[in-house]
Structure formats: structure tokens, C-alpha cells
Amino acid sequence: MKRLFNLLLRIRRWPVQLASFLVMNSYFTQGVTKGLPCPGFNCYACPTAIFACPVGSLQHFVIIREIPFYVLGVVAFVGALGGRAACGWLCPFGFLQELMYKLPLPKWQLPPRLGWLRYVFIAILVVAIPYITLEPWFCKLCPQGTLEAGIPQIFLLPELRALIGWLYGLKIAILVAFLAWMAVSKRPFCRWVCPLGAIWSPFNPVSAVRLEVDHQTCIECNRCQQVCPVNIRIHENADAIECVRCLECVRVCPVDCIHITGV
């Protein structure tokens, strides 16, 4: 197991994220694989998507008044394996946020204790409003849906252009706002909004692969926080629910006090 963890540390993350985006949008197996929820935030209305969006699928089950055993089971399985590792390694929207943050612009960080807002978004936009209105309202506002489906589908299907209304404008405005926010703040969607990350967060302390910190060795230099894509102080809590298990902190630690551990 230790050998596997060491191998993980040698793998560079951005090629994995890029490969994940390309696989999730590889088009050709759509007919077979679209029944499988993907381990990340990738819109199933994207013309090239081969998997189902877990959040869109959950809303659909809420709308048809059925308990989503299958979708929740797949999401829980991914969470039970690595907590939020899929956010750090596989999610295309997380990858986009990290790319946007590399833009040379002034940076400012969010107040760290507002992660609970994600649960408000789940309760209201993924469960309550879809249950009442029978419409997937998270999808209606989702910036990833606009980027991957709203914009390309309008180009590919000209007949849809006549149907564009205020909602399309609102979606574009939300996307632009998030793109701007991503450029100045670390992964704002993941930390404040993402329902999928919110579902995976409680798995961090109990997943098969976890992190541990040797507090005797830690010199509290904060280099882990500087490289962290969600700006957390992992040396204070190795089981932090915001952690996306990217392992950047393990790589950068000058005294090797952060370790991967697990089953």
C-alpha cells in the first residue's frame, strides 16, 4: 500500500485532470455509459459528455419522487474510497477553477468558515425547489451547464436560438461572475456552492485513503496552505472536510510531516 501512495505522489496532477476532462467528454461511448454518474462536475447536456451529472441525476430522482439509491451509491462509493479526492484529481470544473486562478491578477481569499453554504444550496436548489416545482433548478443556474452545454448547444442546434430568454442571460451572467471570481480566489465554486463536494466532504475523515499529520515534526511553516487549492491549513486538521486530497501539501512539506494513510 505504501508503494501505491508513493506512486500517487510521483504522478503530476494536471495531466490527470486534463485526461479526466477528455475522458468524461470523449463522445463515442455516450450510448452505453450515460447511465453512470461521473466522479466530478461535468454537464450531461454537453454534446460530448459520456457520463451522467450526479447533481442533475439527483434532482431528477427528487422530481420523480424516488429515493436515488443508485446515484447516491455511486457517489458514496467514490467518497468512501478517497473522500474528496475526485474533486482534486478528476473534476473538470475544479480543474478549470485552478487554471483560472493561475491568471496574473490580484488575489483575495474567501472567509474560510462559509463552507456550510454548500448545504444550503443542496437543500434549496437540489432538493426543495425541484421537489416543489418539478424543475431541476440547480441545473437552470449551473455555470458548468452554461459552459459545457448552454454555449455549445446554441451553436450546434440553431433551432434552439429562438427559445433563448431571460434564463439564458441569467445563466451567462452567473458563469461570467464565477469565471471572474475563479481568477481572483481559490476554487470559489468548490468551497461555497458545489453540492457534489458537499456530499463528499463528510467522507474525508472516514474514507479508505486519508491524510495524517505528524504534529511532533510539523514546524507550522504554512507552505501547505500556500499551495493548497482550497486554501486550508491541513496541519491543523488532516481530516478537514474542505480538503480535496490533491496531495500538493504532502509534496511541498519541507519536513515530511504529512502522510497518506488508509486501509
Added chain:
Amino acid sequence: MKTQRPWLRSVALLLLSVSAIVLGLLLDQWMITWVNATLLCLSCIGIQ
């Protein structure tokens, strides 16, 4: 709460999630997911 055997918790969670997947498959939820994902989602596009 720290447990002496954390692997037991992880294995239990994995088994529970696999059970949920199997139950969902028995209820034909794979097909419901597939049909929903295959139909063009107008909400995702931002019309309707």
C-alpha cells in the same frame, strides 16, 4: 471519535455504498439515470 480499527469503518462504508448501487440497479434506476442523461437537458442549456 478515533477507533482502533479505522479500516473497518471504511470497509463498512464501501459495502454500504455497493449495497445502495445494487438496490438501485434492482429498481431499474440505471435506466432512469441513462434516459434522463441522454435526453437533451433544456434546463442545463438555459432555455425553458
